[in-house]
Amino acid sequence: MAPDPLDALRLPIVPVEPRPEFADALGRRIGAERAGRAREPAVPQAATVRYFVDDLDTAISFYCRQLGFQEEVRSPGAFAMLHRDRLRLLLSVPGAAGAGRALPDGTVPAPGGWNRIALQVTDLAATVAALRDAGARFRDDIVTGVGVRQIVLLDPSGNLVELFEPAGYHERPGARTRGGKP
């Protein structure tokens, strides 16, 4: 079939979503382009972790609303890229293209396991209480280890996220006791 001569006049289609996260991401992108940094990553030299999730939208909502991540990229149903400070978190859906595809022997990646990211928070007890109020599930209770207090949070797919605070936090002079999200 001959190409449509009007194709050259059509603007590239940008899927606009009425979500504030999308608008924020687009705004950052446009700002970066104006500053001549469009080809640079949003978080230079970030450490990157990949998690497998069953449902992409549910996972994005969990990490952005409960844990303070920001969405950078979303490929619906397959992949998303989030960041939080220096951490870039990639969410991949098992069976989807790229990292989600099966191994040569047919094994398909899956969520779960015990390896996890660890996020430092300023008031662990208050953070846990706020997350519980928001419906979050934990794998254990707060435990005190050597130098830190920690707890293991479950994401909606069953992946673990560790939250920790230095164990001497409340004893330090001037330590804030105000609660809040991590």
Added chain:
Amino acid sequence: MSTVSVRYIVNDVDEAIAFYCGHLGFTEQMHPDPAFAMLTRGDLRLVLVSPVPPGHPGGGSRPMPDGTKQCPGGWNRFMLEVPDLAGTVDALRREGVSFRNDIVTGVGVKQVLVDDPSGNPVELFEPVRPEARLASR
């Protein structure tokens, strides 16, 4: 300075330290207990722990309240950017490192999965698009 922490459960911390420092460019920061070590590589702080019994002072690898023990494995992983994936894979294979798959070309990157001695994955990737690059030029 390291600002991102990732915890991996390993069967043998000494073996894991040798692997991550010897093959993947990590530096040992501390190893104060046989069941615990902290390594760094760029912005990543890798905490290696082996499973410990309930009364152990280390809090990161005790069993859960329901008795479930923590163990290595799974698919979630940290990723390391390399400039020449094929060359890196060749070199690591010669060093005896095992891989879970062969190089896969995805949307923005070429990638491969290394298995550490406990069977934990580490993803090595080489960007094929500038947006996928981690480090600024």
